[in-house]
Amino acid sequence: xxxxxxxxxxxxxxxxxxxxxxxxxxxxxxxxxxxxxxxxxxxxxxxxxxxxxxxxxxxxxxxxxxxxxxxxxxxxxxxxxxxxxxxxxxxxxxxxxxxxxxxxxxxxxxxxxxxxx
Amino acid sequence: xxxxxxxxxxxxxxxxxxxxxxxxxxxxxxxxxxxxxxxxxxxxxxxxxxxxxxxxxxxxxxxxxxxxxxxxxxxxxxxxxxxxxxxxxxxxxxxxxxxxxxxxxxxxxxxxxxxxxxxxxxxxxxxxxxxxxxxxxxxxxxxxxxxxxxxxxxxxxxxxxxxxxxxxxxxxxxxxxxxxxxxxxxxxxxxxxxxxxxxxxxxxxxxxxxxxxxxxxxxxxxxxxxxxxxxxxxxxxxxxxxxxxxxxxxxxxxxxxxxxxxxxxxxxxxxxxxxxxxxxxxxxxxxxxxxxxxxxxxxxxxxxxxxxxxxxxxxxxxxxxxxxxxxxxxxxxxxxxxxxxxxxxxxxxxxxxxxxxxxxxxxxxxxxxxxxxxxxxxxxxxxxxxxxxxxxxxxxxxxxxxxxxxxxxxxxx
Numbered sequence: 001x002x003x004x005x006x007x008x009x010x011x012x013x014x015x016x017x018x019x020x021x022x023x024x025x026x027x028x029x030x031x032x033x034x035x036x037x038x039x040x041x042x043x044x045x046x047x048x049x050x051x052x053x054x055x056x057x058x059x060x061x062x063x064x065x066x067x068x069x070x071x072x073x074x075x076x077x078x079x080x081x082x083x084x085x086x087x088x089x090x091x092x093x094x095x096x097x098x099x100x101x102x103x104x105x106x107x108x109x110x111x112x113x114x115x116x117x
Numbered sequence: 118x119x120x121x122x123x124x125x126x127x128x129x130x131x132x133x134x135x136x137x138x139x140x141x142x143x144x145x146x147x148x149x150x151x152x153x154x155x156x157x158x159x160x161x162x163x164x165x166x167x168x169x170x171x172x173x174x175x176x177x178x179x180x181x182x183x184x185x186x187x188x189x190x191x192x193x194x195x196x197x198x199x200x201x202x203x204x205x206x207x208x209x210x211x212x213x214x215x216x217x218x219x220x221x222x223x224x225x226x227x228x229x230x231x232x233x234x235x236x237x238x239x240x241x242x243x244x245x246x247x248x249x250x251x252x253x254x255x256x257x258x259x260x261x262x263x264x265x266x267x268x269x270x271x272x273x274x275x276x277x278x279x280x281x282x283x284x285x286x287x288x289x290x291x292x293x294x295x296x297x298x299x300x301x302x303x304x305x306x307x308x309x310x311x312x313x314x315x316x317x318x319x320x321x322x323x324x325x326x327x328x329x330x331x332x333x334x335x336x337x338x339x340x341x342x343x344x345x346x347x348x349x350x351x352x353x354x355x356x357x358x359x360x361x362x363x364x365x366x367x368x369x370x371x372x373x374x375x376x377x378x379x380x381x382x383x384x385x386x387x388x389x390x391x392x393x394x395x396x397x398x399x400x401x402x403x404x405x406x407x408x409x410x411x412x413x414x415x416x417x418x419x420x421x422x423x424x425x426x427x428x429x430x431x432x433x434x435x436x437x438x439x440x441x442x443x444x445x446x447x448x449x450x451x452x453x454x455x456x457x458x459x460x461x462x463x464x465x466x467x468x469x470x471x472x473x474x475x476x477x478x479x480x481x482x483x484x485x486x487x488x489x490x491x492x493x494x495x496x497x498x499x500x501x502x503x504x505x506x507x508x509x510x511x512x513x514x515x516x517x518x519x520x521x522x523x524x525x526x527x528x529x530x
Contacts, residue, residue, distance in 0.1 A: 001283040088285040089235060090293070111282045 002043060002112040003084050003092040008076035009105025011050050028100040036084065041095055045082035076105050083112075118163045126163075127156055130173040131251050136223035137177050139230075140286060141205055142184045145248065145276045151187060155180035181205060224249070225340055226286050228333065232301045233284050236275060243268060244275050245304050250329045260311050260326065298341075302350050302407065305333050309354050314513075327358050345400030349408030352393035356414035359386035371515045375423040387418045406442035409434055428457035445476035453486055461493040481510035485520065492527065501527055 017025075029047075036042040051069050058065045070077075079101070086092040089109070096107040118126075131152065138148035155176045169175040185202050231244040239261070246257040258268035278284065289297045312326025334351035341347060363377035372378075394415045397408040413434045420426035435451035448471050456464030468487050476483075488503030501524060508520040 003283075086283075088283040089233075090285050090289065092283070093235070109282075 001086060001088065001092075001114075003086055003089075004110050004112060005082040005084060005092070005096045005099065006078055006108040006110065007080045007082075007099060007101040007105065008108065009079055009101055010075060011077045011079055014079070014104070015050070025100055032098055032100060033082075035098075036082070036095060041084045041086060041091075043083040043085055045080070047080040048078060050079075051077050079105070118166065118168055120160065120164065122168070123160055123163050126168060126172045127159075128251070130176060131156075132249060133224055134173050134176045134180065135248065135251075136227040138180050138184070139227060140223050141177075141181055143201075143286070145279060147184055147187060148180075151180040151184035152176065154183035154187075158183070222288070222340070224336055225288050228301055228304075228337075229288050229297060230279065230284060230286050232297070232304050233279075234297065234300055235282065235284060236278070238300075238303070240271055240275050241300065241304050242307050243271050246308065246326075247272055249333065250308065250326070252326075260323070298337075298344065298346070301337070302346060305330050305337070306350060306354075306407070308333070309357075313357055324361070327354070327361075330354055331358060343400075345397045345402075346405040346407055348393045348397035348400070349405050349411050352390045352397060353407050353411035353414055355386050355390035355393065356411060356418050359383040359390060359418060365515070369515060371519050373519075374417065379422070382418070390418065391415055404437060404441060406438060409438050409441070426457070428454055432458050445471060445480075446482075448476065449483060449486055453489075456490055456493070461490040465490045465494065481507045481516065484510060488520075488523065492523075497527055 033042065033045065054069045056067050056070055058067075082095075082099070084092060084095055086095060089111075092109050096102060096109050099107055101107065134155075135148055135152055138152055139145055142148050142151065158179050159172075159176065163169075185205055188202055228245065228249055231248055232241045236244065242261065243257055243263075246252045246260060247254060252260070254269050254272060255265050257263075257272075258265045261268070263271075279286075288294070308326055309330035312323045312328070312330060331351070331354050334347065334354055338344070338347045338351055360374075360377065360382050362383065363379065363381040364372055366372055390411070394408065394411045397405070398412065400408075413431055416427050416431055416434075431454045432451065435447060435454055438447045439451060449468065452464045452467035452471070455467060465487070468483065468490065472483060472487070484503045484507035488500050488507055491497075491500035491503055504520045504524050504527070508517050508524075511517060511520075
């Protein structure tokens with residue numbers, strides 16, 4: 001099964017981190033990514049630019065509405081994701097727990113909708 | 118067999134048969150439907166003849182074939198479903214030789230699936246009651262003060278999540294077992310407490326639920342014989358349940374511990390519980406909350422009378438519990454035990470401090486304990502008010518009657 005692991009954390013707090021901490025975190029992410037590539041679980045993944053760069057689009061009554069950012073009232077924001085292949089939810093949860101961001105924020109694990117072809 | 122005898126076989130075998138079927142067909146709903154089909158077939162086939170040598174194997178076998186029929190009947194029959202049918206048929210060959218322990222493993226798989234931490238706690242309980250304990254949706258709703266519709270929706274969503282999110286049908290690996298076992302024990306404990314003292318309705322004790330919880334505890338212990346907390350929980354349940362015959366009178370009214378006829382207690386079950394507590398206390402490491410609670414129950418079970426109970430040691434054990442697993446209920450029980458050692462005045466101070474911190478709102482036992490302490494202190498008017506508050510706070514008819522009789526005693530002087 002495929003799962004999307006969405007990494008949420010407080011991006012304001014995250015941005016305040018010093019250079020060394022940031023470097024250490026990046027290195028951890030690289031190690032983690034390499035490990036799930038090696039184990040065959042990796043399907044894709046990216047870090048996202050902060051929500052200040054985001055634009056939200058809606059179409060209502062045929063008219064397009066474009067606004068700045070997502071609704072950012074929540075304490076944690078989506079900052080990146082991994083797309084993985086896993087045997088079942090327990091394996092996906094195990095991988096999610098190893099994402100460095102899990103120690104700071106939270107990881108939402110969602111199965112990918114499977115269409116019958 | 119008479120229809121009643123067939124009904125009994127169903128009740129005894131349904132849980133295990135379902136657990137095995139879910140493993141075979143990989144789908145909760147399909148397994149339940151197929152088992153229903155098999156029951157219907159059994160009613161026709163067994164009536165007026167002898168039961169098969171192994172009714173569970175018969176049910177599983179017939180249900181498996183019914184499941185295959187159902188898959189084949191589905192309108193969108195595709196290659197994938199042919200594979201499923203093939204897999205079920207392959208499994209069938211293995212199943213013929215399967216020994217009983219495998220069936221217990223299926224039951225354990227089912228418990229761990231229903232208690233998966235990706236479900237909210239109330240969903241874990243609902244799913245366990247419905248699937249593992251075999252309660253109807255209406256009964257599960259009644260046990261947890263929910264409407265049948267809400268309970269049914271909750272169950273549908275949970276089964277959907279098992280399928281769509283890929284919740285595995287297996288006992289977790291060693292690394293995750295300890296964390297997951299805690300959730301399973303909590304659910305079994307909740308099923309037991311609901312059976313021990315129902316939250317609503319006319320019956321005080323739902324013996325079927327208490328029995329089911331004890332059976333699950335035994336099953337778990339059989340598969341993990343060294344786990345101290347399983348021993349503690351099983352001992353706790355056995356020791357509480359051993360007092361069942363003394364806990365109600367002929368009219369179904371509650372008889373409090375101090376007035377119970379101790380000769381009615383089940384000595385055999387007490388002996389089993391005591392042996393388990395001893396073993397659980399011998400396990401190295403931090404004391405487990407269930408084990409400490411079982412040790413308290415053991416002191417009650419061993420006491421020749423209410424007054425001759427080792428209250429001092431019980432107070433000490435409650436103090437241990439307050440450190441390792443604090444809760445308002447434990448605080449209240451602690452206060453009640455303190456009243457037996459240091460007198461009602463000191464206990465009342467503890468209860469009032471608990472109430473002032475907002476503990477145990479909407480819980481009738483707090484005013485009930487308060488009322489009892491006030492009565493013992495001869496503060497009658499306050500006791501009267503507290504019994505009325507306790508009566509207002511409970512939904513349970515026998516408890517309302519108990520508080521009414523206490524009020525009548527107060528009035529009689």
